[in-house]
Amino acid sequence: MANTPQAKKRARQNEKRFAVNKARRSRIRTYLRKVEEALASGDKEAATAALRAAQPELMRGVTKGVYHKNTASRKISRLSARVKALG
Structure with a gap:
């Protein structure tokens, strides 16, 4: 557990950043799905x-x-190749 004020603040920032990144990752996965x-x-x-x-x-x-x-480039490349292969 964080003890210093600086470490406590960094822990709070990390939680916020984690939530934002999780939402972004979820949104991207939805588009890929x-x-x-x-x-x-x-x-x-x-x-x-x-x-x-x-x-x-x-x-x-x-x-x-x-x-x-x-x-990201690899994912786009593989998906576009599969789309192109459709008939």
């Missing part, structure tokens, strides 16, 4: 639209420090 569902249904137009909506969310997660740049 929508792409996955569109892919599973086989609807290329819906999958393309869902991917277009998910890309800026993923990159926003990068700028906010939730994801690493390469992780």
Whole structure:
């Protein structure tokens, strides 16, 4: 447990930051799930639209420090390849 005032403040800040990052991560996962569902249904137009909506969310997660740049790029690349492969 934090003892000094500085450590107590850092603990409070960490809790707030954790909650914000958790919400951001959840929001991004929702967008990714929508792409996955569109892919599973086989609807290329819906999958393309869902991917277009998910890309800026993923990159926003990068700028906010939730994801690493390469992780987001890898996810986008793999999803776009799967969307392109639809028929």
